[in-house]
Amino acid sequence: MGFDWVRLFNFRNLGDGKIDIAAPQVFLIGENGQGKSNFLESLYYLSYGGSFRTRHDQEVCRHGEDQMALDGFFTSREDRFRMEVRYEESRKTLHRDGKTIQDRKDMVSLIPTVVFRHGDMDFVSGSPEKQRWFVDQTLSMNYPLYIDDLRRYRKILKNRNQLLKSHDYEMISVYDYHLAEAGLSLQRRREDVLRSFNHVFSQEFRYIAGLSEDLTIEYQASWKGCKTIEDVLEILAKNHARERVLRTTTSGPHRDKFFFRYGDRDFLSLASTGQVRLVSLILRVAQARFFLKETGRLPLLLLDDVLLELDGLRRDRFISRLPPAEQRLFTFLPGNIFRDYRTEETMVYTISDGRFQRE
Numbered sequence: 499m500g501f502d503w504v505r506l507f508n509f510r511n512l513g514d515g516k517i518d519i520a521a522p523q524v525f526l527i528g529e530n531g532q533g534k535s536n537f538l539e540s541l542y543y544l545s546y547g548g549s550f551r552t553r554h555d556q557e558v559c560r561h562g563e564d565q566m567a568l569d570g571f572f573t574s575r576e577d578r579f580r581m582e583v584r585y586e587e588s589r590k591t592l593h594r595d596g597k598t599i600q601d602r603k604d605m606v607s608l609i610p611t612v613v614f615r616h617g618d619m620d621f622v623s624g625s626p627e628k629q630r631w632f633v634d635q636t637l638s639m640n641y642p643l644y645i646d647d648l649r650r651y652r653k654i655l656k657n658r659n660q661l662l663k664s665h666d667y668e669m670i671s672v673y674d675y676h677l678a679e680a681g682l683s684l685q686r687r688r689e690d691v692l693r694s695f696n697h698v699f700s701q702e703f704r705y706i707a708g709l710s711e712d713l714t715i716e717y718q719a720s721w722k723g724c725k726t727i728e729d730v731l732e733i734l735a736k737n738h739a740r741e742r743v744l745r746t747t748t749s750g751p752h753r754d755k756f757f758f759r760y761g762d763r764d765f766l767s768l769a770s771t772g773q774v775r776l777v778s779l780i781l782r783v784a785q786a787r788f789f790l791k792e793t794g795r796l797p798l799l800l801l802d803d804v805l806l807e808l809d810g811l812r813r814d815r816f817i818s819r820l821p822p823a824e825q826r827l828f829t830f831l832p833g834n835i836f837r838d839y840r841t842e843e844t845m846v847y848t849i850s851d852g853r854f855q856r857e
């Protein structure tokens with residue numbers, strides 16, 4: 499089912515008002531800069547309480563304004579509820595059916611949303627930090643308790659770094675133990691999830707890219723080979739002298755890396771920009787399929803202008819491999835492509851200067 503409607507107030511350049519989107523597939527057509535991505539962003543806000551483009555809520559308020567509000571009604575196979583996001587006086591609040599949500603973590607499994615967009619290339623060719631973000635997001639979507647593990651690790655890491663910064667080494671061995679314990683648990687989860695995620699990912703890659711060899715994500719854990727807390731403590735002890743100089747923790751899951759292996763080679767060294775882009779889309783297909791497989795629930799799919807960059811064959815294959823979803827929203831530039839994918843169940847809007855016109 500998905501979102502029946504969304505109401506917008508002061509959200510970026512979008513006009514205030516209620517937009518009916520009660521259809522399994524919604525197409526948003528418009529020239530560049532008219533507000534198509536902004537609308538997808540508003541749905542993401544309602545799903546996760548934040549943006550996929552910025553960490554600053556003030557940024558999404560219409561220029562010159564300092565407050566905004568969104569609400570939407572969502573129906574899934576399991577549930578129906580109203581979500582609200584309000585931002586005023588520099589404070590954001592989230593509500594479900596009128597009740598305040600205290601922790602954004604509690605939103606993670608309410609409206610499982612997967613976004614496809616250009617910036618996703620970073621998951622393949624960007625910094626290790628971006629790659630970790632993708633892996634952590636996949637884990638958090640499927641196993642929300644992972645968020646607690648991640649928060650715990652980050653807290654210990656922050657405290658340990660503070661000790662190093664203030665040259666206060668008395669307690670460091672206590673923090674080493676906690677860091678090892680919390681970090682190993684993250685490492686095991688990342689190992690486990692990549693093992694099963696790779697099955698889905700390599701299968702989708704073979705089909706959509708049509709290339710002969712397998713592409714897999716290889717996990718290069720910072721504490722590679724460590725199985726026990728003692729193994730990790732040994733590494734930490736070895737690094738103590740260096741860390742006292744650098745005043746930061748130099749090993750652990752916050753330094754993990756990922757490597758795309760094509761057959762027995764490094765994918766990035768031989769891939770074209772187009773292939774990197776394609777793989778970033780395939781990662782999202784795999785993420786959505788993996789979610790369905792693990793949880794039995796349907797995701798919401800937001801596809802921001804990603805079809806145009808694919809050739810006809812890959813585009814058809816890509817579309818055919820999108821998993822069943824509660825709802826799919828696509829943005830397109832004006833032109834003919836969208837007509838090829840339009841079905842009887844597709845609701846089409848043209849967006850111009852933030853205003854919606856139903857076709």
Ligand SMILES: Nc1ncnc2c1ncn2[C@@H]1O[C@H](COP(=O)(O)OP(=O)(O)OP(=O)(O)O)[C@@H](O)[C@H]1O
Nearest residue numbers: 510511530531532533534535536557558559560561
């Ligand atoms: N906070 C804001 N207040 C008002 N307008 C904004 C705000 N943030 C962005 N905009 C405007 O929104 C427009 C961009 O919209 P959006 O990113 O949705 O484009 P789009 O229709 O998806 O096209 P493109 O394909 O170029 O991304 C720009 O005109 C920009 O000036």
